[in-house]
Amino acid sequence: MSPDTKPILSVDKLVKRFGGFVALDGLSFHAAPGEVLGLVGPNGSGKTTAINVISGLYAPDGGEVAFDGEPIGGIASHKLVHRGINRTFQVPKPFMSLTVRENVRVALAYGHIGGTPPALDALLDEYRLDAVADRPAADLNSAQQKMLDLVRALATRPRLLLLDELAAGLNPAELHWIAERIKQLAAGGMSIIVVEHLMGFIEHITDRVIVLNAGREIFEGKLAAAVKEPQVIEVFLGGEHAA
Amino acid sequence: MPNAIKHVLFILVPLIAVFAVLPGLYQNHLLLFNFVTFLILAQGVNIIYGFTGYLPFGYVGFFGAGAYGFAVLVMHYQSPALVAVLAAGLVGVLLGLLLTPLLRLSGAYFAIANLAASLAVLHLVANPALEGITKGPYGVSLTGTFNPSHAYDAALVVLTLTVGGVVFLKNSSFGLALQAVREDSVSASMAGVNVVKMRIAAWLASALVAGLAGGIYAWYVSVFYPDNVFSGEFSIFAIVFALFGGVATISGPIIGVLILYGVYNLIGFTTPQYFQLIYGLLIMGLVLFLPAGLVSLATRRGWHVP
Numbered sequence: 001m002s003p004d005t006k007p008i009l010s011v012d013k014l015v016k017r018f019g020g021f022v023a024l025d026g027l028s029f030h031a032a033p034g035e036v037l038g039l040v041g042p043n044g045s046g047k048t049t050a051i052n053v054i055s056g057l058y059a060p061d062g063g064e065v066a067f068d069g070e071p072i073g074g075i076a077s078h079k080l081v082h083r084g085i086n087r088t089f090q091v092p093k094p095f096m097s098l099t100v101r102e103n104v105r106v107a108l109a110y111g112h113i114g115g116t117p118p119a120l121d122a123l124l125d126e127y128r129l130d131a132v133a134d135r136p137a138a139d140l141n142s143a144q145q146k147m148l149d150l151v152r153a154l155a156t157r158p159r160l161l162l163l164d165e166l167a168a169g170l171n172p173a174e175l176h177w178i179a180e181r182i183k184q185l186a187a188g189g190m191s192i193i194v195v196e197h198l199m200g201f202i203e204h205i206t207d208r209v210i211v212l213n214a215g216r217e218i219f220e221g222k223l224a225a226a227v228k229e230p231q232v233i234e235v236f237l238g239g240e241h242a243a
Numbered sequence: 244m245p246n247a248i249k250h251v252l253f254i255l256v257p258l259i260a261v262f263a264v265l266p267g268l269y270q271n272h273l274l275l276f277n278f279v280t281f282l283i284l285a286q287g288v289n290i291i292y293g294f295t296g297y298l299p300f301g302y303v304g305f306f307g308a309g310a311y312g313f314a315v316l317v318m319h320y321q322s323p324a325l326v327a328v329l330a331a332g333l334v335g336v337l338l339g340l341l342l343t344p345l346l347r348l349s350g351a352y353f354a355i356a357n358l359a360a361s362l363a364v365l366h367l368v369a370n371p372a373l374e375g376i377t378k379g380p381y382g383v384s385l386t387g388t389f390n391p392s393h394a395y396d397a398a399l400v401v402l403t404l405t406v407g408g409v410v411f412l413k414n415s416s417f418g419l420a421l422q423a424v425r426e427d428s429v430s431a432s433m434a435g436v437n438v439v440k441m442r443i444a445a446w447l448a449s450a451l452v453a454g455l456a457g458g459i460y461a462w463y464v465s466v467f468y469p470d471n472v473f474s475g476e477f478s479i480f481a482i483v484f485a486l487f488g489g490v491a492t493i494s495g496p497i498i499g500v501l502i503l504y505g506v507y508n509l510i511g512f513t514t515p516q517y518f519q520l521i522y523g524l525l526i527m528g529l530v531l532f533l534p535a536g537l538v539s540l541a542t543r544r545g546w547h548v549p
Contacts, residue, residue: 055433056432057429076432076437077429077432077433078432078433078435078436078437078438081432081433081434081435082435086433087433089429089430093427093429093430094426094427094430095422095423095426095427095430095431096426096427097422097426098419098422098423098426102419102422103423105416105419106416106419106420106423106431106434106436107434107435109416109419109420110416110420110434110435110436111434111435112435149430152430152433152434153433155434156434156435
């Protein structure tokens with residue numbers, strides 16, 4: 001990120017507890033427009049929780065999330081969608097009994113205030129859902145359901161897009177294809193946060209990564225630099241590998 | 244031709260036309276009135292269950308509250324019947340508003356809480372201490388407004404509005420958003436849908452429908468007791484009819500009422516001794532073999548059912 005770009009999202013000392021379990025323990029990072037930021041870390045390190053708090057599913061227990069410079073912690077999801085935040089889910093959550101087209105129509109009708117909505121057919125075409133447009137979402141395979149999740153999010157014209165393990169379960173050709181799409185979206189000015197376990201994919205698409213462990217960031221920078229960082233190696237591979 | 248117009252022309256208009264003409268051809272007007280009442284209630288259940296997934300086991304609470312809203316206005320304020328019917332709808336909506344916290348529950352918990360709420364309203368109305376207002380358990384007699392043929396016409400108007408409302412839900416992005424909420428409320432909110440607002444809107448619409456139907460029922464029968472208008476049969480029948488035909492469609496609940504309530508009366512006239520046996524078997528068969536209703540026979544084959 002160039003120093004003069006104002007962050008679209010800043011997360012400051014974010015805390016989220018579930019009973020006695022502290023899922024986020026003072027997490028801080030920021031994301032800029034046009035940037036693809038990776039959130040990586042072992043299971044349970046708080047990646048998905050961070051996305052859930054940013055997208056309004058959970059209210060934070062401490063710290064602050066600011067979008068466009070305004071605090072958004074605890075604001076209902078649908079209002080955040082109208083402001084320009086959207087996401088996909090680790091396990092895709094389409095409206096199963098509705099057709100693919102109807103799934104997207106809900107988001108087109110309710111997802112944004114003012115402005116022209118994106119063209120439905122073009123979106124379906126672009127994400128390879130045109131052939132199944134009139135089938136119920138329940139008939140789709142998991143890769144297609146992931147694309148539907150993504151198209152539903154894109155239909156609301158987000159400026160900040162949170163992708164929770166979009167790549168998991170895609171084959172290499174699909175991975176390559178979706179990576180190019182994500183880069184194109186970012187090139188159009190969208191800020192994209194990617195939670196992912198596939199390091200090759202992360203390396204390929206992100207400008208910067210935040211490494212999380214136990215609910216806080218332990219590294220910020222290029223992935224290539226992260227893998228040389230002793231603390232990161234220790235978290236991922238265990239203490240004996242850290243030189 | 245847009246689908247909404249098709250649905251009005253080929254479902255709503257014939258339905259209303261048939262029930263407008265039938266009283267001239269068939270003597271048993273009470274039976275026809277009951278058909279219309281159940282058509283309204285089944286569509287009311289369709290609005291809340293079919294489109295949002297909340298199963299209103301205490302749906303009769305709104306119906307009974309509407310009937311008593313009508314009675315109170317007529318008894319104490321000498322209201323004209325039409326005004327009292329509108330008030331009955333309002334009473335339904337107010338009770339719906341009072342019960343909105345129930346929407347925090349889901350599945351069986353909601354159904355049970357709703358059932359309990361309807362019993363609570365029954366026992367409030369039937370409380371002897373409220374005899375001055377509701378006549379308590381002793382029942383009301385509203386001879387001043389007695390006019391079955393006007394009440395029947397009013398029921399047809401409410402049926403028109405209710406089915407018209409379901410046609411709207413079936414053809415609008417509002418109805419689509421309701422179904423989205425039913426399928427996955429988290430995803431619906433990420434599509435920008437205000438989940439709480441949508442659920443309340445459907446809930447109140449459904450309460451309004453039952454309140455109006457209850458008011459018109461009071462108008463039609465004019466003499467009734469709390470146990471009549473709060474009878475659990477209204478809830479059960481409305482739900483079974485709607486499910487038998489298939490919810491989240493316009494035609495499903497209509498088909499359900501026409502067939503099941505038709506069979507119900509047929510058995511009642513011909514072989515009342517086997518009544519519960521036949522009816523019970525029919526409902527068991529439905530649950531086992533057609534859980535998504537009669538319309539699923541068509542949708543399974545990929546045919547679209549409005």
